[in-house]
Amino acid sequence: MTNGFDWSRVFHAYGTATDTGQVLAGPLADAREHLWSAILHQGTVWPATPEVLRIVGGRLREAPALGLAFVRDVASSVNAGDEAATLRAQVAAAPTAEWTAAYVAADEDDQVDLWDDDTGNLVLLGAALDCWDLLPELLDPVAEFLEDPDPQVRTHAWAAAARLLNHPGTASRRPELLTRLARLAAAAESVEERASLVMDLGGLGGDPAPFLADESPLVRCAAAMSPPLAEHPAAQQELLRMAATPTDFDALKGLPRFEGEPPRWTLIAVLSRRPVAPSALYEPALAALPHAFRLAPCPDLGPYLEILFPTGWPEQATAEQRGLARELAARDDLWAPTNGNRRITLRGLGLPEDRETWRALS
Incomplete structure (x- = not known):
């Protein structure tokens, strides 16, 4: 237990949260990896997260930048807005307490099987709502750092406060x-x-x-x-x-x-x-080409392609479409046969995946 809380009754991304109490018994500065892997995992909160959020909010002075960043990231992940009451009713109607008790008592294989029941998703939704309900009481602890002498801490504090101020409370x-x-x-x-x-x-x-x-x-x-x-x-x-x-x-x-x-x-x-105007995005699209197709969908070029080719491949191309096609086709680095990011991005936009078609448009 930590502060009287029984961690064996809740779980995080990797299972029952008994290790969370051990981590939080030490310095907060040493908890970074656990906080952003087990407790807030790829933007998802878990039944262990609300109590961790409460504890971190009370220990901000130990590691301000880290603690403020955690508060900010949790707040960003649980914005229930006007739907909070509706979502709360859905959680209340489900046997979430029984499901959680079964989950923490099960072995790893049985835990996997339990996710076949949609109740598990409602358990996570309940955890998100519990975090949401905590946000107003975290504003005062965060506000203590809004004019901190350390500019990095100030920046983290305002970023956290901005998320907290989205709460009606x-x-x-x-x-x-x-x-x-x-x-x-x-x-x-x-x-x-x-x-x-x-x-x-x-x-x-x-x-x-x-x-x-x-x-x-x-x-x-x-x-x-x-x-x-x-x-x-x-x-x-x-x-x-x-x-x-x-x-x-x-x-x-x-x-x-x-x-x-x-x-x-x-x-x-x-x-x-x-x-x-779409034509105004031609120069920005050319500037994005050196960074194109490193991910899929491509965040550098993809948004411009979607606007400049709004209906897919054109029957009668505009000057901007022809110019972008010419420049895109001319770059050898964008047409490696193994570049799956290019294929996924272009396919998702309804655009041709072969170089010769692009070259012919120009």
């Missing part, structure tokens, strides 16, 4: 924290911190428009990506400028919000949802 705190956030963003000396705070400001419904005039193109782009500026013409121009050299935006890769992925993927995804 924290709505009354939003105006005050938005005022603080705007002030801190304007005063931040580091480009990385300023960009992160500006994205948090926009994500919470604040006004990032003043930062479209920032001296840093990274901060201007961060402001332009914010939902409040989705219809702002100057914001679209900032996104297009950055998308012409997308790896420049990867300078922000250390920010926790990108979770280790290249920030340009977020930039491209946002730009592809904005009201810009």
Whole structure:
């Protein structure tokens, strides 16, 4: 037991959570691997997660950046929004307690068999709702770090607070924290911190428009990506400028919000949802070619292909379609026979998978 909690009655991604109590009995800084593998596994929370979230929230001072990142990631995974009551009724109607008791008492083979019953998924849903219910009480512990002397800790704190403020139970705190956030963003000396705070400001419904005039193109782009500026013409121009050299935006890769992925993927995804003419995406699509087909579906080129070829392969190609086809076909590095990412991406978009067809269009 840890703090009187019986870990043998709950489970995580790898089985009964008796090892979780042992991990949390030690320094929080040593728990990183366990937290992001067993307790929060690829974005899924488990019956052990709510109690771990409660404990981590009470121990933030031990390892602030780690603890705040964990709170942020759990909060990002359990956003129930307006559906919480409906989902709670589904869980309440199922024998989740009995299923959990059977699961933790079973051997590994029997545990696998238990997942044939849909009750297991409702157990996980119940764990997510328990985490959701905890979020409002975590705001005060997180808020203690919003003006921490360490910029990395401040960035993690605001990223966590932004997720917590999406909960209806924290709505009354939003105006005050938005005022603080705007002030801190304007005063931040580091480009990385300023960009992160500006994205948090926009994500919470604040006004990032003043930062479209920032001296840093990274901060201007961060402001332009914010939902409040989705219809702002100057914001679209900032996104297009950055998308012409997308790896420049990867300078922000250390920010926790990108979770280790290249920030340009977020930039491209946002730009592809904005009201810009398809022809305006031609240059960004060319800039994405050196990074194309490294994953499937391709986050660098795929969104542009979907817009520039909206109905699949054209009978009468536009100038942009012909130009992109020519440049795509010309790159030997994109046509290796073993590149399954290319085939999966193109097939998913209803586009031809062979080089000669692309070459013929140009």
